[in-house]
Amino acid sequence: MNIRFYVACALFFPLFLFSSCDWGGSEDEMVTPNLRALHAHEQEMVFASSRFALDLFQQLQKKDDPNQFYSPYSIHQALSMAMNGNEGEVLEEFNNVLRFEGMSLEEANEAAESLTKFLLELDPKVRLSIANAIWYKQEFEANPNFEATVRNSFKAEVAGLDMANPQSVDVINNWIENNTEGLIKDMLDAIPSTAVMYLVNAIYFKADWKYRFNSANTHKAPFYVTPQQVVEVEMMSMNESAPMRNYTTEGLEYLEIPYSTGHYNMGVITGTDLDTKLQDFSFEDLENWREQAFEANLILHMPKFKMRYKMEELKEDLMAMGLEKPFNPSPVNFTQLFANPTESMYISRVIHDALIEVDEWGSEAAAATIVEVDLTSAGPNQPRIFALDKPFVFFIQDNHSGAILFMGKLGNPALL
Known part of the structure; x- marks a missing residue:
């Protein structure tokens, strides 16, 4: 990725002032991003x-769900914490699946801390929080090195918990609810008697569009699930054109819809026969599209929607991606979690829950990931209409670094 390219885009994009567009705030309210x-x-x-x-995206496309939403950043963070409880071949498997090629464990931890801090401080007008917590069975003693690492690198809260107490479920659920502004509730159903640790990440995002939609323009409109299947949606419409980065290739269109100061955006990929054309879509493809996208004046029409998507058995997808050893009981799993000897351990569940609401003002999104460890026992300069009236993939990303916080797919709004 050309870092200079992203720095240039990040620096110059806010300078394009369009008087005909409804800004997310007055000029006096504009702030300088960090x-x-x-x-x-x-x-x-x-x-x-x-x-x-993108690996996870390709894996999840094998499901039949037309609508999906999740935070790969949250899942990556939770698994990265779990990675620190391992060594040897198990650590190497985590390393490969989490794509830390060429990075030592220490380098990966340092990078996780530094990038998260950067994202949290980037745009003062965007509400973003990323929080981590770990609870372990209070009869056990956490490994001091593991505890120090997750506290320092992931800013994780670490505490013992009486897991035999039925109210312990509420401790974890309440923490998730508090760190997602009340959007993710009652995520964990029960704590099994064999559970010894929960590694949890929560992420929350809220931002106004840089160019808002006029709610008076929102109206019922067709959404083409397929050329033959049409459903009705609440379609938002802009009054005037606005500058947005756009790229077209082989029947697909890529669009960046900016939030706030323009340093976070909702990336969108749409086109006919979308699932087939994205079968081999990779991070390198996305990098290329970002670099080749250029500013076009667009009058955007897009659906107003709210989506919740929960995956109770994410471990099946992670195993298919190559993370197998941690899910099978073995004495070589999680050898660095506790100071005291234990029976063989394994990841029994990875649960992910996410919610997004998109309206005329902007987007609000939240997600949480629970890792449960158990014991055995381009467009023209003239304005044109860009209508998201057929299935599309979307993701919330930082324009400066390219980090992807959330991903999703809207395939059939009638099923929401």
């Missing part, structure tokens, strides 16, 4: 988390 060039290890973390995001 831009700087990414350090090499931060860029490596962007590559790792984004490649993992």
Whole structure:
């Protein structure tokens, strides 16, 4: 990725003032984003988390769900914490699936800390929080090195928990609810007697569009699930054209819809026969599209929608991606979690829950990931209409670093 390219885009994009567009705030309210060039290890973390995001996207496309939404960043963070409890061949498997090629464990931890800090501080007008917590069975003693690492690199809260107490479920659920602004509730159903640790990530995002939609323009309109199947949606429409980065290739269109100061955006990929054309879509493809996209004046029409998507058995997908050893009980699993000897351990569940709401003002999104560890026992300069009236993939990303925070697919709004 050309870092200079992203820095230039990030620096100059806010300078294009369109008087005909409804800005997300007055000129007096505009703030300066905290831009700087990414350090090499931060860029490596962007590559790792984004490649993992696209790997997971391809795996989840094998499901029949027409609508999906999740946070690959959240899943990556939770698994990265779990990675620190391992060594040897198990650590290597985590390393490969999380795409930390060429990075040591220490380098990956340092990069996770640094990139998260950068994303949290980037845009003062965007509400973003990323939080981590770990609970372990209070009868056990956490490995001091593991505890120090997750506290320092992931800013994780670490605490013992009486897992035999039925109210312990509420402790974890309440933490998730508090760290997702109440959007993710009652995520964990029960704590099995064999559970010894929960590694949890929560992420929350809220931002106004840079160019807002006029709610008076929102109306019922057709959405083409297929050329033959049409459903009705609440379609939002802009009054005037606005500058947005756009790229077209082989029947697909890529669009960046900016939030706030323009340093976060909703990336969109749409086109006919979308699932087939994206079968081999990779991070390298996305990088190329970002670099080749150029500014076009567009009058955007897009659906207003709210989606919740929960995956109770994400472990099946992760195993298909190559993370197998941690899910099978073995004495070589999680040898660095506890100071005291234990029976063989394994990941029994990976649960992910996510929600997004898109309206005329902007987007609000939240997600949480639970890792449960158990014991055995381009467009023209003239304005044109860009209508998202057929299935599309979308993701919330940082324009400066390229980090992908959330991903989803809207295939059939009638099923929401």
